[in-house]
Amino acid sequence: MKFTILPVTPYQQNCSLIWCEATGRAALIDPGGDIDRLLAAVERQGVTLEKLLLTHGHLDHVGAAGILSLRLGLPIEGPHREDDFLFDSLPQQSAMFGFPYTEPFQPSRWLSDGDRISLGNETLEVIHCPGHTPGHIVFFHRGQRLAFVGDVLFKGSIGRTDFPRGDYDSLIGSIRNKLWPLGDDVEFVPGHGLMSSFGAERRDNPFVGDNA
Template sequence: MLRHLSHPVTPLAQNATLIWCDATGAAAWVDPGADAADLERIAQKQGVHLEKILLTHGHLDHVGATAELAARTGVPVIGPHRDDAFWLDQLPAQAQVFGFPEIPPLAPDQWLDDGDTITLGQTTLQVLHCPGHTPGHVVFHDPQTRLALVGDVLFHGAIGRSDFPRGNGRELIGAITGKLWPLGDDTRFVPGHGPESTFGEERRSNPFVADHVLATGSGETGRGRYY
């Protein structure tokens, strides 16, 4: 069974999330945005062994500690989709704009495509390419525990911004309704920021993508609320 815990990092309170197979202790950090030493200690305290770093997309607050954590632990960096390569190439500029310490460009060990799978112990994660917030954004889904790690695609009560370079509001809405909703209303998700929720709750109450909002054509397709 897949277990998880989130540890907010950076001034944007980005959810760096540790996931692990309960049966084997095989673990991965998803979106380690900062504080590599702290993230390493958290994994050690849980008694798990880190095997991978997984990235949903290339924004600084999600990847800022990736290179340091990979160097400290010797694990591979997997994801996001290749269409986010330009964001990873621009990490030095992103750091300068947001006042972060200097961060070099990042090249993952493996890019991901829609339909790929990632093995973590006895758990197999599905990869869904969900562009819109960024063109190469991916989501990780565990069908067994009905858990999704959605990065900045969807939040409790909000959706990701689509006004960044190569963002696309219509693609974002399409990814949410076409890729996430079919996973089931009872699927719980960990967003890139803020509290967890379920897809069913967001279909009922999210002011951007609730079913009744989209049915009336009043949903926001340009800019979400956060990040």
């Protein structure tokens, strides 16, 4: 599987374009905005966009998903149904954070822990990791040792838990009990900022490192 990271909007959240190299089938993970830039990246790679994947329901990660889905006829998969309330509140979120007005929408498929996402010949595993939001999920490619973790974990930090229905203890448990067992060699793409590895964060992260 190939991927490229596309920071979008003034919040510079990471949208990831991923694709199966053998088939050219592609998906966007967390398309938060800047639709023209995202579609230009798809065209530049010469791939066929077939679905949109969402880690959680915060506006900066889903802001372009509804429009892309309607414009291109694409299914939206994820997050977990526990984030349903966030999709209903997208107009309020857009006013609160200064984003363009965003219509409420619903994913085509809610995802649960243990589900699988197919993309050409590639498969992503779904891991439910509540805490930042109650329905937050992580996409994991086991063969490539690569995870797309949204706002669960960052290089040197962790996701905020002061938003509605955030929970600090759940977030710490998600990271330590669901992500760390995947292996220190797993690299991850966070929702914001630079990539890192689980091993590096276990060593150095002041919030969830082994010495924290």
